[in-house]
Amino acid sequence: xxxxxxxxxxxxxxxxxxxxxxxxxxxxxxxxxxxxxxxxxxxxxxxxxxxxxxxxxxxxxxxxxxxxxxxxxxxxxxxxxxxxxxxxxxxxxxxxxxxxxxxxxxxxxxxxxxxxxxxxxxxxxxxxxxxxxxxxxxxxxxxxxxxxxxxxxxxxxxxxxxxxxxxxxxxxxxxxxxxxxxxxxxxxxxxxxxxxxxxxxxxxxxxxxxxx
Amino acid sequence: xxxxxxxxxxxxxxxxxxxxxxxxxxxxxxxxxxxxxxxxxxxxxxxxxxxxxxxxxxxxxxxxxxxxxxxxxxxxxxxxxxxxxxxxxxxxxxxxxxxxxxxxxxxxxxxxxxxxxxxxxxxxxxxxxxxxxxxxxxxxxxxxxxxxxxxxxxxxxxxxxxxxxxxxxxxxxxxxxxxxxxxxxxxxxxxxxxxxxxxxxxxxxxxxxxxx
Numbered sequence: 001x002x003x004x005x006x007x008x009x010x011x012x013x014x015x016x017x018x019x020x021x022x023x024x025x026x027x028x029x030x031x032x033x034x035x036x037x038x039x040x041x042x043x044x045x046x047x048x049x050x051x052x053x054x055x056x057x058x059x060x061x062x063x064x065x066x067x068x069x070x071x072x073x074x075x076x077x078x079x080x081x082x083x084x085x086x087x088x089x090x091x092x093x094x095x096x097x098x099x100x101x102x103x104x105x106x107x108x109x110x111x112x113x114x115x116x117x118x119x120x121x122x123x124x125x126x127x128x129x130x131x132x133x134x135x136x137x138x139x140x141x142x143x144x145x146x147x148x149x150x151x152x153x154x155x156x157x158x159x160x161x162x163x164x165x166x167x168x169x170x171x172x173x174x175x176x177x178x179x180x181x182x183x184x185x186x187x188x189x190x191x192x193x194x195x196x197x198x199x200x201x202x203x204x205x206x207x208x209x210x211x212x
Numbered sequence: 213x214x215x216x217x218x219x220x221x222x223x224x225x226x227x228x229x230x231x232x233x234x235x236x237x238x239x240x241x242x243x244x245x246x247x248x249x250x251x252x253x254x255x256x257x258x259x260x261x262x263x264x265x266x267x268x269x270x271x272x273x274x275x276x277x278x279x280x281x282x283x284x285x286x287x288x289x290x291x292x293x294x295x296x297x298x299x300x301x302x303x304x305x306x307x308x309x310x311x312x313x314x315x316x317x318x319x320x321x322x323x324x325x326x327x328x329x330x331x332x333x334x335x336x337x338x339x340x341x342x343x344x345x346x347x348x349x350x351x352x353x354x355x356x357x358x359x360x361x362x363x364x365x366x367x368x369x370x371x372x373x374x375x376x377x378x379x380x381x382x383x384x385x386x387x388x389x390x391x392x393x394x395x396x397x398x399x400x401x402x403x404x405x406x407x408x409x410x411x412x413x414x415x416x417x418x419x420x421x422x423x424x
Contacts (some may be wrong), residue, residue: 009410012413016410020403020405020406079409079413080412081409085408085412094309094313095306095310097306097310098305098306098307098309099404102404104404105408107405108408108409108412109412110405110408110412145415146412146415169414169415170412171411172407172411176316178253186414188410188411190402190404190407191232192311192314192316192384192402193232193322194225194232195384195402196317196322197228197293197320198225198291199358199384199400200291200297200321201219201224201290201291201292202382203297203381203382203398204381
């Protein structure tokens with residue numbers, strides 16, 4: 001593995017977006033792409049794309065654009081998407097089941113290899129070829145580098161600690177709970193009401209009703 | 213409804229976070245809160261909290277802090293969370309079912325009132341007391357202001373247009389597809405692989421294996 005470059009968080013988030021755009025272009029067998037085209041697909045300014053990519057060395061050819069396969073490989077390497085990621089999922093309800101079967105994960109080298117649930121009705125069931133294990137079997141040494149929390153909010157803190165004690169250093173948190181797990185653990189919060197609340201500001205009421 | 217204030221998008225996103233923190237404080241019957249406490253809960257700097265809130269007038273009392281109930285009401289009003297939002301959901305798979313039953317939505321005044329699916333096996337089923345209708349019944353005039361797309365990626369564009377043609381002006385998009393629906397429609401993309409990709413950069417490999 002090459003030497004890691006430290007990159008600011010907003011750049012990382014945009015690189016992840018560029019990665020998907022480049023993967024789509026690669027699927028379409030596009031050989032070269034302009035910063036304007038990446039920018040349009042990613043929903044940012046072309047100058048931002050050029051700035052972000054120049055951070056990692058010279059990729060573009062003046063007047064031609066960026067070679068798609070080389071840039072895709074490089075972005076994947078920066079994000080560590082060229083490596084297999086082993087994921088432990090806790091929570092086998094509808095959301096966990098949706099995540100376990102999500103087809104996009106494998107393409108990005110994410111493999112859910114463990115599923116845990118605290119409900120005896122779930123334990124022993126197979127979801128996407130993985131047998132659900134009891135959450136009470138944690139903590140134990142899991143060779144997982146990523147964890148997904150899809151449990152009810154009140155259980156979030158305890159379950160997160162079980163995953164951290166099992167060696168997981170990065171958590172995707174769907175519970176809506178704020179987790180403070182120390183500086184060695186990275187957490188990304190996916191808060192569905194939060195996204196809807198942002199949309200609510202923009203929504204136009206189609207049909208004003210007396211009670212609103 | 214009071215006159216709308218135009219607010220930059222990153223401020224809106226932070227206000228939605230503050231709203232949740234304030235709602236939690238209100239549940240705990242906390243009467244007054246400092247900008248430092250809001251900042252800690254929201255994961256931002258206290259100076260950012262003060263700057264964001266000063267945008268909407270003076271709330272804080274020097275040396276005392278912010279009155280929780282008044283600030284909560286004001287933030288809710290700015291975000292339009294003091295109004296009922298009527299939501300149409302398309303896609304009744306595991307993800308759609310998880311969203312339909314998500315307990316957090318009602319608390320924030322989001323009510324999923326329509327569920328659509330294209331599969332005859334789903335149509336007619338009840339999910340959270342809503343009967344699934346065929347997607348082919350769209351477009352028709354829905355008194356919905358928000359739409360949620362939880363369909364497979366290839367169907368996203370067509371289904372989004374059906375919702376827009378049915379009067380929906382704000383869409384929460386789980387499909388991973390990039391939607392370009394014009395300036396009158398707001399879209400928030402929830403891309404689960406994107407969040408994992410950002411985490412992948414931070415993950416530490418617990419157990420280097422020869423194949424990786």
